[in-house]
Amino acid sequence: MSVVISLFNQSGGVAKTTLTMNLGYHLAQKDYRVLLVDLDPQGSLTAFMGLEPADLDQTVYEAIMAGESLPLHHALHRMDLLPSNINLSGAELELVVADMRDTRLKVALEPVQADYDFILIDCPPSLGILSYIALVASTHVLIPIQTEYKALKGTELLLGTIGRVRKRANPHLKIAGFVPTLYDSRTGQAASSLHSISDSLASVGRIYSPVPRSVAFADASQQHLPLACLNSKHPSLKVFDEIVFGLESLLDSPISTPSRSRKK
Ligand code: ADP
Numbered sequence: 594m595s596v597v598i599s600l601f602n603q604s605g606g607v608a609k610t611t612l613t614m615n616l617g618y619h620l621a622q623k624d625y626r627v628l629l630v631d632l633d634p635q636g637s638l639t640a641f642m643g644l645e646p647a648d649l650d651q652t653v654y655e656a657i658m659a660g661e662s663l664p665l666h667h668a669l670h671r672m673d674l675l676p677s678n679i680n681l682s683g684a685e686l687e688l689v690v691a692d693m694r695d696t697r698l699k700v701a702l703e704p705v706q707a708d709y710d711f712i713l714i715d716c717p718p719s720l721g722i723l724s725y726i727a728l729v730a731s732t733h734v735l736i737p738i739q740t741e742y743k744a745l746k747g748t749e750l751l752l753g754t755i756g757r758v759r760k761r762a763n764p765h766l767k768i769a770g771f772v773p774t775l776y777d778s779r780t781g782q783a784a785s786s787l788h789s790i791s792d793s794l795a796s797v798g799r800i801y802s803p804v805p806r807s808v809a810f811a812d813a814s815q816q817h818l819p820l821a822c823l824n825s826k827h828p829s830l831k832v833f834d835e836i837v838f839g840l841e842s843l844l845d846s847p848i849s850t851p852s853r854s855r856k857k
Pocket residue numbers: 604605606607608609610611612637718774775776804805806807808809810811814
């Protein structure tokens with residue numbers, strides 16, 4: 594069984610997609626077998642990985658709605674991708690009346706689970722059904738939080754959703770931690786928001802070091818590259834290594850047994 598991690602926060606622009614791509618890349622650099630799942634109808638991860646979402650006939654939408662085999666794209670920066678595009682927005686309504694809707698993504702991923710050590714799911718910016726089925730399919734949830742004024746706004750709703758998923762469908766879902774993002778060390782506001790994140794959430798899950806705000810991220814996404822390929826000395830890479838180290842430890846936790854051959 595692989596470790597399946599949802600990158601989840603109902604706020605947009607908190608770096609879910611950026612983290613999914615970059616953490617996946619760092620895991621792949623350590624020879625772990627990595628699948629990225631784009632579960633956002635905007636297809637940002639799909640575009641970030643260098644595909645044109647609008648050109649794709651087969652996406653995660655067909656896999657979850659029609660039970661078709663997974664249209665995986667292989668070996669993009671050493672990772673595989675289950676892409677998405679705007680068609681997935683139709684699933685939000687269709688799933689409301691669909692049978693067995695909660696486990697649709699979980700069931701769709703089952704045939705390939707043994708092929709991967711890590712499956713990272715990039716959630717859409719909402720608390721709706723798509724995020725719900727991502728959490729049902731996951732062993733863990735990793736929560737990016739933007740270090741800004743009112744950083745904690747919405748965390749109660751977010752934790753409430755995780756609680757409901759645990760109660761109804763996935764009692765083993767664990768919080769892999771919180772990642773403070775877009776941290777601007779020059780502002781007092783960022784420092785104080787970091788304090789409040791630690792004060793309020795350290796009892797709920799591990800708080801990782803903050804990912805610095807840097808224009809290099811925009812350049813990397815424009816060039817469809819992980820940050821490490823653009824600048825091998827960028828300070829954020831240390832933070833990614835720290836998080837990856839934390840994610841590696843999940844392979845040995847009791848609910849996710851390491852797959853037979855962990856390394857490629
Ligand atoms: P989300 O998936 O949560 O909506 P994204 O990963 O798409 O967030 O990030 C939102 C925007 O912020 C993107 O333009 C991205 O390039 C930029 N971004 C992400 N992380 C950083 C960072 N550490 N510093 C500066 N910009 C960042």
